[in-house]
Amino acid sequence: MLEFVNFYLIPGLVLGAIYALSATGLSLIYGVMRFAHFAHGDLMALGAYVALAASTGLGISVWASIPFAAAATVPAALVADALFYARLRRSLPAVLLISSFGVALMLRALIYLLFGPTPVTFPLPIVPPLVFEGIRLQPRHIWIILGAGVCALMLHVILSRTRAGRAMRAMSDDPDLARISGVATAAVIRLTWVIAAVLVAVAGVFLGLDTQLQPVMGFNVLLASFASAILGGIGRPWGAAFGGVILGLAEECSTFPLRDGAPLLEPTYKSAVAFVVLIVTLLVRPQGLFRGMI
Amino acid sequence: MTAQGGPPALSVSGVTKRFGGFVALDCVSLEVAEGSITGLIGPNGAGKSTLFAIIAGFLPPDGGTIRLRGEDVTAESPWRLHARGLARTFQIPRLFSRMTVLENLMVAAPNQSGEQLPAPWLARRQIQREEEALRARALHVLERLNLARHAEAPASALSGGQKKLVELGRALMSEASVILLDEPAAGVNRTLLREIAEIIAALNREEGITFLVIEHDLDLVADLCTRVWCLAEGRVIAGGTMSEVRADPQVAEAYLGMTFDLN
Numbered sequence: 001m002l003e004f005v006n007f008y009l010i011p012g013l014v015l016g017a018i019y020a021l022s023a024t025g026l027s028l029i030y031g032v033m034r035f036a037h038f039a040h041g042d043l044m045a046l047g048a049y050v051a052l053a054a055s056t057g058l059g060i061s062v063w064a065s066i067p068f069a070a071a072a073t074v075p076a077a078l079v080a081d082a083l084f085y086a087r088l089r090r091s092l093p094a095v096l097l098i099s100s101f102g103v104a105l106m107l108r109a110l111i112y113l114l115f116g117p118t119p120v121t122f123p124l125p126i127v128p129p130l131v132f133e134g135i136r137l138q139p140r141h142i143w144i145i146l147g148a149g150v151c152a153l154m155l156h157v158i159l160s161r162t163r164a165g166r167a168m169r170a171m172s173d174d175p176d177l178a179r180i181s182g183v184a185t186a187a188v189i190r191l192t193w194v195i196a197a198v199l200v201a202v203a204g205v206f207l208g209l210d211t212q213l214q215p216v217m218g219f220n221v222l223l224a225s226f227a228s229a230i231l232g233g234i235g236r237p238w239g240a241a242f243g244g245v246i247l248g249l250a251e252e253c254s255t256f257p258l259r260d261g262a263p264l265l266e267p268t269y270k271s272a273v274a275f276v277v278l279i280v281t282l283l284v285r286p287q288g289l290f291r292g293m294i
Numbered sequence: 295m296t297a298q299g300g301p302p303a304l305s306v307s308g309v310t311k312r313f314g315g316f317v318a319l320d321c322v323s324l325e326v327a328e329g330s331i332t333g334l335i336g337p338n339g340a341g342k343s344t345l346f347a348i349i350a351g352f353l354p355p356d357g358g359t360i361r362l363r364g365e366d367v368t369a370e371s372p373w374r375l376h377a378r379g380l381a382r383t384f385q386i387p388r389l390f391s392r393m394t395v396l397e398n399l400m401v402a403a404p405n406q407s408g409e410q411l412p413a414p415w416l417a418r419r420q421i422q423r424e425e426e427a428l429r430a431r432a433l434h435v436l437e438r439l440n441l442a443r444h445a446e447a448p449a450s451a452l453s454g455g456q457k458k459l460v461e462l463g464r465a466l467m468s469e470a471s472v473i474l475l476d477e478p479a480a481g482v483n484r485t486l487l488r489e490i491a492e493i494i495a496a497l498n499r500e501e502g503i504t505f506l507v508i509e510h511d512l513d514l515v516a517d518l519c520t521r522v523w524c525l526a527e528g529r530v531i532a533g534g535t536m537s538e539v540r541a542d543p544q545v546a547e548a549y550l551g552m553t554f555d556l557n
Contacts, residue, residue, distance in 0.1 A: 161425075162421070162425070163400075163421075163425065163428075166393070166397055166400060166401055167401065169390070169392065169393055169397075170390050170393065170397075170401045172392075173390040173391060173392045173393060174388065174390055174391075177388055177389075177390065178390075178401070179372070179373055180372040180373050180376055181373075181376065181401055181402045181464065181468070182373055182376050182377055182402070182404055182468060183401065
């Protein structure tokens with residue numbers, strides 16, 4: 001049991017928190033602008049690398065460098081929108097998807113140029129895990145889960161308690177009706193990019209803390225992020241957050257040795273879990289787990 | 295008809311609309327007096343909803359002009375017209391189905407400064423005050439529409455008639471002074487229909503809102519409207535009080551074949 005908590009449940013929650021942060025942004029972007037944002041993973045990697053540069057360059061802790069990560073991803077997203085997506089706003093979703101793929105390649109090339117292809121890690125001091133009744137907790141894992149929780153709470157407040165959030169939800173509900181009701185759609189789109197870019201910067205730093213930094217780190221978790229967003233019902237940010245946690249847990253628990261020592265699924269096949277979840281969701285419940293709810 | 299010095303709230307002159315070879319509207323001209331409840335009747339396919347779509351900026355006309363209080367607003371975008379105080383409801387109500395009834399109303403309020411970017415963090419106190427005032431106004435409108443008990447319900451849970459009321463509520467929240475109602479009575483039960491009619495009359499009387507109403511229920515039109523225009527096959531065939539329009543032989547002919555007893 002303890003083994004399950006230490007090696008499967010906690011890592012699953014950590015991975016789930018990262019997926020949730022990334023999937024929530026994808027879901028918001030899809031809801032407001034109706035396209036699958038393929039550059040999200042590379043935006044995540046950009047955030048992680050800028051945080052690394054800030055923390056080594058300025059000698060501050062990795063946690064304190066998160067604002068620097070956001071200060072890079074937010075302008076990157078806004079510039080990509082102004083240069084590319086805004087011009088294609090009236091074309092087919094597939095065209096926007098492909099253009100975001102182009103943006104993804106540009107961002108990745110930039111990361112390769114600036115930081116090189118070699119995987120690196122955040123300069124973290126080695127700290128002993130906290131132990132409660134045999135449950136071992138890495139401090140960074142606690143911070144990741146808490147940080148994701150704080151982000152989710154802030155997003156919830158913005159979406160449900162502010163006019164801006166209400167306008168975003170109105171746009172994702174019925175964009176034409178929102179427009180004719182006098183919602184300032186251009187401002188809502190900008191706000192959506194800001195929120196999604198902040199969330200993905202946090203996700204990038206957390207992913208770097210949990211594993212290591214490499215230029216394809218974000219692209220590697222993009223599929224899982226999309227699977228989470230679709231599992232939660234794309235366009236529903238709360239659903240996407242839940243989807244992320246569920247998927248993170250599913251991936252980590254898939255290798256649990258259920259049958260006398262042999263893992264349920266070989267760890268090499270772990271990333272197939274996202275595929276399976278994606279396919280099953282699309283077959284069984286294409287509108288996501290939370291369809292019919294507000 | 296109130297005789298006021300200024301221009302009519304709404305004037306349509308010579309509006310034509312073709313869909314391919316089909317002439318949906320053929321040089322339609324009519325006026326809606328300031329502060330009136332004006333009816334727009336006519337058999338199915340007469341072009342009433344097309345005219346609404348053109349007035350509200352959803353469709354560009356092929357010819358003619360629309361004036362709102364004397365100003366040319368032909369082919370103006372729907373949101374600009376909305377900002378100028380012209381709101382419409384839809385024949386099949388259109389709401390934000392994943393939001394509550396109260397939120398549906400709050401979204402329709404004009405000048406949403408809180409939608410600007412840094413707002414939630416800067417000037418929080420002021421935004422909170424504005425937000426509370428907005429909420430109070432939305433609740434007040436809901437009370438007026440007898441929907442206050444449904445404030446927190448998802449919009450998708452309402453009946454068809456209640457959805458029509460929410461649409462009217464959204465128009466009120468936008469501070470519209472001219473409201474186009476597309477069949478407020480269709481598919482609404484008798485009790486709610488009475489209620490809707492009373493609300494429209496009260497809004498007109500107490501707040502001076504001008505209404506242009508498409509309606510098939512001629513008794514309701516007779517009750518509510520001071521002036522009526524009859525459209526048939528894309529042309530205005532009669533205009534006047536309901537009794538004048540009813541007496542018009544062309545109107546009787548246009549409705550012929552439908553089981554309407556006009557008198």
